[in-house]
Amino acid sequence: METHHSQGIIYRQPLGSETHLILDWVKARFSLGWVSEVEIALHQRPPRCLIAVQSGKLLGFACYDTAALGLFGPMGVDADSRGLGIGTILTQLTLEMMRTQGYAYGVIGWVGPAEFYQQVVGAIPIPDSFPGLWANRLQLPPA
Numbered sequence: 520m521e522t523h524h525s526q527g528i529i530y531r532q533p534l535g536s537e538t539h540l541i542l543d544w545v546k547a548r549f550s551l552g553w554v555s556e557v558e559i560a561l562h563q564r565p566p567r568c569l570i571a572v573q574s575g576k577l578l579g580f581a582c583y584d585t586a587a588l589g590l591f592g593p594m595g596v597d598a599d600s601r602g603l604g605i606g607t608i609l610t611q612l613t614l615e616m617m618r619t620q621g622y623a624y625g626v627i628g629w630v631g632p633a634e635f636y637q638q639v640v641g642a643i644p645i646p647d648s649f650p651g652l653w654a655n656r657l658q659l660p661p662a
């Protein structure tokens with residue numbers, strides 16, 4: 520996909536050699552479940568993922584086709600870089616990638632901030648859709 524620039528931030532697909540850097544970054548900020556999902560996205564060709572980069576620093580990412588085909592997510596922006604519009608651009612560009620690849624709809628699985636997605640892309644809730652495919656997921660053993 521074409522690289523997009525906005526306010527000194529580059530939005531692009533990750534390189535194969537960046538895989539471990541991105542996974543470490545996700546692990547440090549989010550969950551191991553997200554590490555697993557991002558790994559799936561990064562191992563596809565083309566990667567089902569976009570990253571936001573500024574001066575060689577990773578600011579955020581968005582993936583799709585990880586939990587299941589046609590599902591958008593996970594997505595995350597570094598806590599220090601939130602509120603700058605990065606999440607909006609990542610969402611819009613990633614959904615555009617999905618559209619280009621033939622998807623008619625992008626479903627945000629296990630949505631967190633529903634108001635965010637409603638605001639930036641007009642997403643609407645799917646009634647009775649949670650926990651959906653996560654209903655029988657493995658649980659962490661008690662510590």
Ligand SMILES: CC(C)(COP(=O)(O)OP(=O)(O)OC[C@H]1O[C@@H](n2cnc3c(N)ncnc32)[C@H](O)[C@@H]1OP(=O)(O)O)[C@@H](O)C(=O)NCCC(=O)NCCS
Binds near residue numbers: 596630632
């Ligand atoms: C959700 C997230 C990706 C948004 O990224 P961001 O770069 O801060 O988003 P933007 O700067 O593009 O915000 C766009 C608008 O959405 C609003 N918004 C941002 N995060 C929001 C949230 N969690 N809930 C509701 N609204 C939110 C912003 O206030 C902004 O509104 P404004 O234009 O009126 O000021 C980021 O907060 C994040 O990484 N959160 C933790 C991980 C997460 O929840 N990921 C999504 C899982 S489904």
